[in-house]
Each structure stands twice: as structure tokens, then as C-alpha cells.
Amino acid sequence: MLKIDTLRLLKNIILFQKKIFFISYIISIVIGILFGFEPQTIGLSFLFIAPVTQYFFYEIKNKNQYYYYYNLGLSNVMLWVSTFVIALVNFLILTII
């Protein structure tokens, strides 16, 4: 029961992150190309751009959409943490490559 509930929460975090991820990744790749196309550069750009994208996409443009996630028990802090964790993991993966 708990497993299904946790899985549902994870799927909702992915839904939240999907928009941030695609927009941020495109911008990061463009920055990466401009600065020598190093994977680390893309990872580092993403680390900074993903939170900025969340700020513009959710905090400024679609603030009310937070209520969808709040009603699932996902707080603002948890959603921000998810963005930083994904950006950090992405950075580490690209650094290892």
C-alpha cells in the first residue's frame, strides 16, 4: 500500500519536473555548445538553469499549479529539493562521463 502511494508521488514529481527538465536541458546544451561542448559544462549549466526555470515556470507563470502538488502532500520545499537533487545527479553523471 505504502509502495503504491510512494510510486504515485514519484510519478507526480516526474510530472512536475518534466517541464523544467526539457526547457533547462535545451538551454544547457546551447550553453554547452557555446563553451566547447564539454559534458561538465552542460551539467554545470543545468545545475543553475533548472532552479531558474522552476522559478519562472511555476513561481511566476503557473503559481496555482502548485496546488495540484500540495494536495498530494508535496510541499514547496520538497519540490524545490527535487529540482536541486535532479540537477546535482545530472551534473555528477555528466562529470563522470
Add this chain to the structure above:
Amino acid sequence: MNKLHIDSVTKSYNNKVILSDVFISCRKEEIIGLIGRNGSGKSTLLKIVFGTEKSDSKFVKIGNTFIRNISDGRNLINYLPQDNFLPNNISIRSLINLFLEKENSNVLFNNEHIKPLLNKKNQDLSGGEKRIVEILLIIHSKAEYILLDEPFNGVSPIIRDYIIEYIKSNKSSKGYIITDHDYENVINLADRIVFLQNGFLKEIKDKSELVELGYLTRTAYENVYIK
């Protein structure tokens, strides 16, 4: 039975008292109608209870669980905001699957008003269609208490009547606090009415009190309640 206990809610903004030591209790199978004039603090109160608005003080408890923030209220308390809140670029079917548990998803999949919308995306729905999807999602969530902020906002009379009947038929396992400017329907739907004015909450025992409190004109009251 887990009772929703809201006490000592105080909120000031720019030295103006919005809410002053507000107290409400709600039990399951009960619908409380929260009414008040524009800017009286109804939405602020619901947001404070839900955990999205800060207050100077608050004490919210469901059963033995203290609700201090959104995470504490998970599966216990849900809130329908005034404005549409569903994410775009995803089908209603997928949203239902992501938001609800399987058995509750099936209820919505078979609902006469939701069925035609299942393959559409949120941004392709009309305001009224969005509202009914949102209301049914919130009602069928696991939460024991539901806070509805202007549920009749932007819905046609036929859908409004459907929502009223739907809430009545689904109140056996949940408690509701409803606020809307459509006071007639809130009053008809509610088991108890509370009136918010100048930061204070007053329980209304007789509808004529709403005239004395300046919420209704004598003419409006007589037209609606004295026939």
C-alpha cells in the same frame, strides 16, 4: 471519529487584523458553510488551515495529528483553490490516474461528466469543465476533510446543481468546509453556517441574522427565505 479542530487562528497584515482567534470544528458527514463579505478573510482562513498561508498563530488538528504544514495534512486535508490548478499538457485520464488511487479513479472514469473529457488535455477544457474535474478529484482524494473555495465559480447552473447533489451524496465519509459567494446554495447545502466579519467568526443560528450582520439586504432575505 477523527474530528477537524481549528482553533486560535490569528492573522494580521499591515497592522490590520484579518483573523482574530478563529475557532471552527468540523466532523465527518458534516458540511460547514463559511460565508462573509469580499475581503473578509474566508480564503485566507482556508489556506491557513491547509498550510499554504502563514498565520500569526494556529492550532489545527485532525484526530491526534497536528497539521502544521502541507506534509502533515497529506491524506487528511485537501483544498480546492479559487482558480484552476491542474497541470497542462497531460490528459485528464492520466491526471486522474496520477492523483487518485485505483478504486477512486474508476469512479471518475465512469462518471457521466468526466467520461467525455478523459482524452482531452486540461488546457483544452472550458472553465466549467475544468472546475468539475477539479472538484471530483478533490472529493475522491483520500483526504478526510475537504476545503472548497468557491466551487461554483464559473460553472453553469446545471453543473452547479450536480455538484451540490454530488457533495450531499458523498458526505458520508468526509467533512467539508465550503465558501462561495453563491450564498443561497452554500446555505442550502450546509449543515451549519459560520459568518466571518472583522476577523471574528460567528455561528448563524437563524438566517435572519445575516440581515442584522449586514450580509444580506432585507429585500434579498425576504425574496429568498420568506415566500
